[in-house]
Amino acid sequence: MLSRTAASLYWIGRYVERAEFTARLIEATLRLDALSARPAGKTAWESALLVVGAEAGFAATGAETGQREVSAFLSVAPDNPSSIRSCLDSARWNAKSVRTALTRDAWETINRAWLGLRNISDMGDSRATLAMIERVRAETRGFEGALGRMLRNEAYAFLGLGAAIERADNTARLIDVKYHLLLPEGEIVGGIIDRDQWTTILHTVSANTAYRWLYREELKPWLVADMLICRRELPRSLAGSALEVVGHLAFIGKLLSRQGEADRLARRRLDKLGNTSIDSVFARGLHEYLESFLIENAMIDRAIAAQFKFG
Amino acid sequence: MTPPAFDEIFGTSGSTPRDEFAALGAWLDETPGEELDRRQKAAEAAFRQLGITFAVYGDEDSAERIIPFDIVPRIFTHREWTKLSEGLVQRTEAINAFLRDVYGERKIIADGVVPEALVLGNPQFRGMLDGQKPPHGVFAHICGIDLVRTGPDDFFVLEDNARTPSGVSYMLENREAMLRLCPEIFHRFSVCPVDRYPDALRETLRSVAPRGGSEPVCVVLTPGHFNSAFYEHSFLADTMGIELVEPADLEVDDDIVWMRTIDGRVRVDVIYRRIDDDYIDPLVFKADSMLGVPGLIAAYLAGNVALVNAPGTGIADDKAIYSYMPEIVKYYSGQDAKLPNVETYRCREASALQYTLDNLEKLVVKLVDGSGGYGMLVGPTAAKAQIEEFRAALIAEPHRYIAQPTLALSTVPTLTEQGVAPRHVDFRPFVLTGSKGVHIVPGGLTRVALKEGSLVVNSSQGGGTKDSLILSNVPGQWQSQGFGGQMQGQG
Numbered sequence: 093m094l095s096r097t098a099a100s101l102y103w104i105g106r107y108v109e110r111a112e113f114t115a116r117l118i119e120a121t122l123r124l125d126a127l128s129a130r131p132a133g134k135t136a137w138e139s140a141l142l143v144v145g146a147e148a149g150f151a152a153t154g155a156e157t158g159q160r161e162v163s164a165f166l167s168v169a170p171d172n173p174s175s176i177r178s179c180l181d182s183a184r185w186n187a188k189s190v191r192t193a194l195t196r197d198a199w200e201t202i203n204r205a206w207l208g209l210r211n212i213s214d215m216g217d218s219r220a221t222l223a224m225i226e227r228v229r230a231e232t233r234g235f236e237g238a239l240g241r242m243l244r245n246e247a248y249a250f251l252g253l254g255a256a257i258e259r260a261d262n263t264a265r266l267i268d269v270k271y272h273l274l275l276p277e278g279e280i281v282g283g284i285i286d287r288d289q290w291t292t293i294l295h296t297v298s299a300n301t302a303y304r305w306l307y308r309e310e311l312k313p314w315l316v317a318d319m320l321i322c323r324r325e326l327p328r329s330l331a332g333s334a335l336e337v338v339g340h341l342a343f344i345g346k347l348l349s350r351q352g353e354a355d356r357l358a359r360r361r362l363d364k365l366g367n368t369s370i371d372s373v374f375a376r377g378l379h380e381y382l383e384s385f386l387i388e389n390a391m392i393d394r395a396i397a398a399q400f401k402f403g
Numbered sequence: 404m405t406p407p408a409f410d411e412i413f414g415t416s417g418s419t420p421r422d423e424f425a426a427l428g429a430w431l432d433e434t435p436g437e438e439l440d441r442r443q444k445a446a447e448a449a450f451r452q453l454g455i456t457f458a459v460y461g462d463e464d465s466a467e468r469i470i471p472f473d474i475v476p477r478i479f480t481h482r483e484w485t486k487l488s489e490g491l492v493q494r495t496e497a498i499n500a501f502l503r504d505v506y507g508e509r510k511i512i513a514d515g516v517v518p519e520a521l522v523l524g525n526p527q528f529r530g531m532l533d534g535q536k537p538p539h540g541v542f543a544h545i546c547g548i549d550l551v552r553t554g555p556d557d558f559f560v561l562e563d564n565a566r567t568p569s570g571v572s573y574m575l576e577n578r579e580a581m582l583r584l585c586p587e588i589f590h591r592f593s594v595c596p597v598d599r600y601p602d603a604l605r606e607t608l609r610s611v612a613p614r615g616g617s618e619p620v621c622v623v624l625t626p627g628h629f630n631s632a633f634y635e636h637s638f639l640a641d642t643m644g645i646e647l648v649e650p651a652d653l654e655v656d657d658d659i660v661w662m663r664t665i666d667g668r669v670r671v672d673v674i675y676r677r678i679d680d681d682y683i684d685p686l687v688f689k690a691d692s693m694l695g696v697p698g699l700i701a702a703y704l705a706g707n708v709a710l711v712n713a714p715g716t717g718i719a720d721d722k723a724i725y726s727y728m729p730e731i732v733k734y735y736s737g738q739d740a741k742l743p744n745v746e747t748y749r750c751r752e753a754s755a756l757q758y759t760l761d762n763l764e765k766l767v768v769k770l771v772d773g774s775g776g777y778g779m780l781v782g783p784t785a786a787k788a789q790i791e792e793f794r795a796a797l798i799a800e801p802h803r804y805i806a807q808p809t810l811a812l813s814t815v816p817t818l819t820e821q822g823v824a825p826r827h828v829d830f831r832p833f834v835l836t837g838s839k840g841v842h843i844v845p846g847g848l849t850r851v852a853l854k855e856g857s858l859v860v861n862s863s864q865g866g867g868t869k870d871s872l873i874l875s876n877v878p879g880q881w882q883s884q885g886f887g888g889q890m891q892g893q894g
Contacts, residue, residue: 093664093665093666094646094648094652094662094663094664094665095663096649096651096652097646098665185628188454188628188633189627189628189649191454191634191637191641192637192640192646192647196453199453203452203453203454204452207451207452246665344665348665348666400665401663401665403663
């Protein structure tokens with residue numbers, strides 16, 4: 093496989109994953125906004141911006157921090173490089189240049205998602221926003237389905253690798269922001285707002301039911317953190333993503349009969365996660381833990397680019 | 404204006420279909436206009452979804468358009484096709500023989516058939532390739548020969564596209580759309596399949612690999628996805644199961660071409676390049692080309708890689724050389740050309756220039772090095788000012804122009820806003836030449852001028868495409884009971 097093709101596939105995986113994550117984030121934030129008994133709206137949307145690191149970009153637009161403005165910024169703003177539209181633009185741009193490595197299904201879902209957002213500039217009210225988000229999610233689900241039907245070859249592995257690296261990043265950011273920055277002053281951990289916020293996290297990663305199955309307890313922040321960090325069974329957890337990264341790299345390594353720095357880093361991370369208890373994470377400080385996780389994830393990303401000569 | 408055109412389905416009668424096509428006439432009668440319209444829109448939506456688009460240069464907003472697709476197919480009988488394909492084989496063999504000759508012994512010039520200056524002084528002649536034999540002696544592996552028709556048996560060659568002809572993806576995708584949207588047509592007619600084209604093309608590529616022995620590595624070389632024909636490049640690579648590479652994916656080392664892969668470098672044997680000669684190697688041709696692969700021509704000259712088509716083929720499809728094609732075909736095949744040229748006045752010759760200037764409003768005038776319908780005057784439909792513009796240009800630089808009579812191009816029923824109506828068409832079959840000879844997949848690209856009365860079929864100027872059905876002489880396996888005599892493809 094051409095190095096350029098591998099790089100494009102990897103980035104398609106990342107961008108589609110990011111688009112989907114942002115869609116989920118908007119959806120969950122709408123829910124949080126609606127749930128709050130108090131005018132929590134603004135806080136909810138501020139936190140959404142923080143999760144994707146778009147607070148400065150949004151501030152530059154000079155708009156109010158409200159549902160309509162933030163959801164438009166996160167979904168369709170062309171000048172926001174991580175808006176859903178920008179992600180789909182980039183995914184499609186890459187997909188176009190590697191058409192031959194994608195199946196028709198996979199290409200069509202990306203192209204359709206892109207066409208769907210092309211001429212939208214305003215998100216409208218929350219119902220219209222939800223409808224739009226649902227369409228984006230339907231297409232990204234379609235993309236995952238198309239991947240599932242792909243030949244298990246390098247192309248599949250690079251798409252999956254990109255998606256897993258991106259997912260690890262997104263989940264880590266989500267936990268970090270929610271845990272540290274959200275609770276309004278005077279609110280107690282375990283209070284109503286706190287609980288709503290953890291529920292929102294679970295919605296964002298589609299893990300509400302998973303939580304009940306794994307813990308059979310009411311929502312407890314440290315258990316949610318445990319699930320999102322340590323439980324391999326949950327595909328969106330840090331451990332689940334790390335496991336997937338190792339798997340895809342090993343698959344490629346087998347095809348090429350050789351492994352490299354990326355393989356070593358990814359395996360080391362997975363081993364460490366296997367020995368991590370949530371208590372030790374809290375003892376060290378959750379924020380510090382997540383920060384070093386994000387740095388490590390970026391290192392693996394760079395090692396992948398070097399190993400396969402993405403150039 | 405032009406005399407009434409020959410309609411391929413209805414002949415000159417206007418209302419009763421020719422015998423072989425009674426079933427199509429019946430199909431048109433039975434299928435309501437709205438239903439045709441619905442299917443056509445469905446086809447176009449599918450094309451857009453697949454991304455079968457082309458870019459229009461300088462048009463940022465509609466950077467991606469689809470070429471309009473017409474749902475009413477064009478049909479050739481088996482007899483018509485057999486005759487056409489004999490002419491195509493003869494012409495393509497002559498094109499390759501001519502190229503071997505002008506880059507070799509130049510007998511045809513020595514024998515006074517083609518003027519020396521027209522070949523050696525032609526910008527399309529690549530002097531640096533003089534004496535160079537491409538692997539297996541094939542220069543033009545893929546020719547897209549443009550044909551026009553004026554009557555039941557009157558086909559003419561309009562252009563020999565021997566460089567990097569495009570459009571074959573439409574031949575294949577249009578058929579896919581027709582099979583899906585109008586399956587009943589394929590029950591009524593037994594149609595030759597076109598989907599073998601990618602296999603035939605891959606075989607052609609493999610056959611010209613310079614290295615014997617191991618399985619040759621063949622690739623499609625595209626300028627990149629901003630190119631207007633990028634969809635086709637990726638489509639062909641995909642359907643052949645070979646890599647689609649951009650120039651940056653290739654490197655030349657010690658006259659050997661390599662592609663960069665995740666597993667290190669892989670040696671490349673055959674490159675189906677969709678980049679023009681001028682841009683293919685900045686060390687040789689345009690130095691400022693951002694598209695090229697430095698050293699590629701040196702690797703080709705060293706015999707280490709096959710380029711498809713070979714560099715230098717432009718001399719064979721040049722419009723100035725075109726007018727000599729009947730003589731060229733006769734010179735190499737020993738027979739008269741089975742497919743005639745359109746009568747052509749070479750404005751470089753004084754008498755032809757005079758005739759052209761005297762009859763501008765009747766003629767089509769073309770720039771020798773123009774393409775895509777640009778630099779062209781269609782006398783009968785041109786405005787006075789445009790005619791005068793061309794008059795001045797002709798007088799200033801007569802050698803840059805040729806003139807041809809305005810042909811009454813055949814028409815085919817086409818879905819228009821006013822219902823089904825005749826529209827002018829041309830036809831581009833794709834002729835493959837490998838080390839074992841010529842192969843033609845029965846089919847081609849039909850382009851249709853969607854504007855009433857228009858003769859310009861180019862997609863950049865409002866043209867569309869149609870599926871082109873070649874009837875089989877064997878009843879197809881699709882046949883089943885119930886359609887009476889109509890189902891037996893009489894060809």
